[in-house]
Amino acid sequence: MSTVTASNPIAGTILLQRLEGLAALGLGVAAYIWLGQSWWVFALLFLVPDIAMLGYLRSPRFGALTYNLVHTYAAPALLALSGLAVGPLAYGLAAIWTAHIGFDRLLGYGLKLETGFEHTHLGLIGKARRKR
Template identity: 55%
Template sequence: METPAVGVTGGLRILLRLEGLALLAAMAAVYAWQGTSWWLFAALFFTPDLSFAGYLLGSRPGAIIYNAVHTTVVPGVLLGIGLVLGQPLAVALAVIWLAHIGFDRALGYGLKQPDGFGFTHLGRIGRVAI
C-alpha cells in the first residue's frame, strides 16, 4: 500500500497560508470598495464548500470536484469578464469566491489529494497519528 502524499511543511506552508490570508484581505477590501451588499457576501461565502458533497462519490472524484471549485482560475476568469463587461454582480460573485478560497487556504485547507479529504497541498488536515 502506498504512503499517502504529504503536502508542504515548515516555512513554505506558513508562506502559503499567509498568501491565503492576503487573498482574503484583498478580496474583502475590493468587495468593500465595490459597495455591494454585505448580506450577499455573508449568504454566499461558504457556498463553495457544497463541493464537499463530491466525496459521497469517493476520494478521487471528491478531490476532483473540490479542487475544481477551490482553484483560483475560474473565479479569476469570472472577475476579469465581470470587469471587462462592466457586470458588478459577476465581479461580486468572483470576489466572494476568491475570498472564500483565501479563507480556506489561510486555515490550512488546501487543494485535495486523491488519498482522502485530509490530504492537501498544504499538508495533512487534523491530528496526525504518531
C-alpha cells in the same frame, strides 16, 4: 504550527502559503468593499464553494476533483474576467469566491489529493494530522 528547523524545513513554506491565503482573503474583502455590494450577499455566499465537498459522497477521486475545481484561484479569476461582459455582479461574486479560497488556505485547507479529504497540498488536516 511547528517552527522551521533542519528536521522540518517545510514549516516556513507552509507559513508562507498561509500568509498568501491571508493576503487573498484581504484582497477579496477589500475588493468587495470597493464594489459596495451587499454584505448580506457576502455572508450568504461565503461558504457556498464548500458544497463541492459533496463530490466525496461519490468517491475520493471525484470529491478531490470537484473540490479542487471550485477551490482554485483560476475559477474566480475567470468569473471576474466575465465581469467585462456581465457587469459588477460577476466582480462581487469573484471577490467573495477569492475571499473564501483565501480563508481556507489561511486555515490550512489546501487543494485535495485523491488519497482522501484530509490529504492536501498544504499537508494533512483533521484526524489525519492528529494521528501523526
